[in-house]
Amino acid sequence: MPEVPERMTHVLRRRNDPVVVQTFRSTVAAVLAYVAALRLTSDPAPLLAPLTALLVVQVTLYATLTNGMRRVVSVVAGVLIAVAFSELVGLTWWSLGLLILASLVLGRVLRVEEYVPEVAISGMLVLGVTHVTETAYVRVAETVIGAVVGTVLNLVLAPPVFxxxxxxxxxxxxxxxxxxxxxxxxxxxxxxxxxxxxxxxxxxxxxxxxxxxxxxxxxxxxxxxxxxxxxxxxxxxxxxxxxxxxxxxxxxxxxxxxxxxxxxxxxxxxxxxxxxxxxxxxxxxxxxxxxxxxxxxxxxxxxxxxxxxxxxxxxxxxxxxxxxxxxxxxxxxxxxxxxxxxxxxxxxxxxxxxxxxxxxxxxxxxxxxxxxxxxxxxxxxxxxxxxxxxxxxxxxxxxx
Known part of the structure; x- marks a missing residue:
C-alpha cells in the first residue's frame, strides 16, 4: 500500500510529458478523423484523414495550426497541378518529371517547409488514377477533415503549457x-x-x-x-x-x-x-x-x-x-x-x-x-x- 501514492505521484508528473501528450492526442485525433471521414466522404476506407491528423497534431496549439495549414496547402497545390497535367498531357515519363519539378518548386514558393515533398506526392497519386476529378476531391476532403479534426481537438482540449x-x-x-x-x-x-x-x-x-x-x-x-x-x-x-x-x-x-x-x-x-x-x-x-x-x-x-x-x-x-x-x-x-x-x-x-x-x-x-x-x-x-x-x-x- 505505501507504494500506491508514490506511483500516483509519478503518473501525475508524467501527465504533462511531451511524449505522453503527443501520443494521447495523436491517437484520439486519428480515430476522430477516421470516423468523420467515413460520414462525410464516399471512401470506404478514408485512411488519409487519420494520417493527416497524425501529422498535424503537435504538442502545442501553435505547432498544430501551422502544421495543419501547411499540409492542407501542400495537398491542394499538388492536386491542382495534377488536375492541370491530366487535362493537358496525361501520364508519361516526361510529364511525371515535369509534375515533380513543378510541385517541388511550388512547395518552396508556398513555404510549406517539411511538407514540400507532399506537394509532389499528392500530384503523383492523383495523376496516376483513372478518375482524376473524383480522386482529387477525395484526397483534398480527407486532408481537410484530418487537419480540422486535429486543430479542433487542440482547441477543445487546450495543450499543456511547458x-x-x-x-x-x-x-x-x-x-x-x-x-x-x-x-x-x-x-x-x-x-x-x-x-x-x-x-x-x-x-x-x-x-x-x-x-x-x-x-x-x-x-x-x-x-x-x-x-x-x-x-x-x-x-x-x-x-x-x-x-x-x-x-x-x-x-x-x-x-x-x-x-x-x-x-x-x-x-x-x-x-x-x-x-x-x-x-x-x-x-x-x-x-x-x-x-x-x-x-x-x-x-x-x-x-x-x-x-x-x-x-x-x-x-x-x-x-x-x-x-x-x-x-x-x-x-x-x-x-x-x-x-x-x-x-x-x-x-x-x-x-x-x-x-x-x-x-x-x-x-x-x-x-x-x-x-x-x-x-x-x-x-x-x-x-x-x-x-x-x-x-x-x-x-x-x-x-x-
Whole structure:
C-alpha cells in the first residue's frame, strides 16, 4: 500500500510529458478523423484523414495550426497541378518529371517547409488514377477533415503549457553552476592539477545542458502562443529567454575562469602549498562563494518572475552582488601584491579578475531590468509593425 501514492505521484508528473501528450492526442485525433471521414466522404476506407491528423497534431496549439495549414496547402497545390497535367498531357515519363519539378518548386514558393515533398506526392497519386476529378476531391476532403479534426481537438482540449518545466531546467542549470563555484571556492588553497582540470571539464559540460534547455525553452515559447490558458505568455517568454542568455554567457565566463585556475595549478605542480598563499586563498574563497550565491539567486529570480513574487529573490541577488563586489575589491589589492612577487603570472591573475568582473556584471539586477525593458520595447515595436502592414498594403493597392 505505501507504494500506491508514490506511483500516483509519478503518473501525475508524467501527465504533462511531451511524449505522453503527443501520443494521447495523436491517437484520439486519428480515430476522430477516421470516423468523420467515413460520414462525410464516399471512401470506404478514408485512411488519409487519420494520417493527416497524425501529422498535424503537435504538442502545442501553435505547432498544430501551422502544421495543419501547411499540409492542407501542400495537398491542394499538388492536386491542382495534377488536375492541370491530366487535362493537358496525361501520364508519361516526361510529364511525371515535369509534375515533380513543378510541385517541388511550388512547395518552396508556398513555404510549406517539411511538407514540400507532399506537394509532389499528392500530384503523383492523383495523376496516376483513372478518375482524376473524383480522386482529387477525395484526397483534398480527407486532408481537410484530418487537419480540422486535429486543430479542433487542440482547441477543445487546450495543450499543456511547458513554461514551468523550462523554468525548472533553467534553475537547475544555475544550481549546477552554483555547486561548481562552491566546490572551487572550498578547494582554492589546496587545489591540484587533477581537480582543476576536472572543474574545466565540468564547465565545458554546461554547454550541452544549455543546448538541451534551449530546446525545452523553445517548446515552452511555442506552447504559450495562441493558447487560451496563457495570459502573459510573452512576458514569461522574455523573462526565461533573457535569463537563459545571461546564464549562457556566465557559463562561457566560468569555463574561462576554470581554464585560468587550471593553468595556475599546472604551473604550481610540484611546488609546496596551493595555487595561492593562505592570505590570498581565504578572501578568494569568500569572493567565489559570493559569486556562487549570486548565480543561484539569479536562477531563483527567473523562476520567481514566472511563478510568484520576485521581490525576495531580487533582494537576495542584490545582496550577493553587493558582497561579491566588496570581496572583489579586497582580493584585487591582494592580487596586486601577489603579482609583484610573481610578475610572470600577471596575465593569469588579470584574467581571473576580469572573469569575476564579467560574472558580476552579467548578473547585475539593474542590467537585467534594462534588458527586459528593451526586449519588451522591441516586442511592442514588432507588434505595431505587423498591425500596420495590412494598412500599408491596402494604401498601396488603392494608390495603384
Amino acid at each position: 513554461v514551468q518545466p523550462a523554468s525548472a531546467a533553467i534553475e537547475d542549470l544555475a544550481g549546477r553552476m552554483h555547486r561548481l563555484l562552491t566546490d572551487i571556492s572550498c578547494r582554492t588553497a589546496q587545489v591540484n592539477r587533477q581537480e582543476a582540470v576536472g572543474w574545466l571539464h565540468e564547465a565545458r559540460r554546461l554547454d550541452q545542458d544549455i543546448v538541451r534547455i534551449d530546446g525545452e525553452l523553445s517548446r515552452a515559447e511555442e506552447s504559450t502562443r495562441l493558447n487560451p490558458r496563457v495570459r502573459q505568455g510573452e512576458l514569461a517568454r522574455l523573462v526565461l529567454r533573457s535569463g537563459l542568455d545571461t546564464l549562457e554567457i556566465c557559463a562561457v565566463v566560468l569555463r574561462t575562469l576554470c581554464r585560468s585556475l587550471a593553468d595556475l595549478a599546472i604551473e604550481r605542480e610540484g611546488e609546496e602549498g596551493g595555487v595561492y598563499p593562505d592570505e590570498v586563498a581565504a578572501p578568494l574563497c569568500e569572493l567565489l562563494n559570493d559569486v556562487a550565491r549570486a548565480v543561484d539567486g539569479f536562477g531563483r529570480l527567473i523562476t520567481a518572475q514566472v511563478s510568484a513574487s520576485a521581490e525576495r529573490a531580487e533582494e537576495e541577488l542584490a545582496q550577493a552582488l553587493l558582497d561579491g563586489r566588496a570581496a572583489r575589491e579586497r582580493i584585487a589589492r591582494l592580487l596586486v601584491e601577489e603579482m609583484r612577487r610573481r610578475p610572470d603570472r600577471w596575465q593569469l591573475q588579470g584574467a581571473l579578475l576580469a572573469n569575476i568582473d564579467r560574472l558580476l556584471d552579467e548578473l547585475d539586477v539593474e542590467r537585467r531590468s534594462q534588458m527586459l525593458a528593451e526586449s519588451l520595447d522591441r516586442y511592442q515595436e514588432r507588434r505595431r509593425e505587423r498591425r500596420q502592414q495590412p494598412q500599408a498594403l491596402w494604401h498601396r493597392i488603392r494608390g495603384a
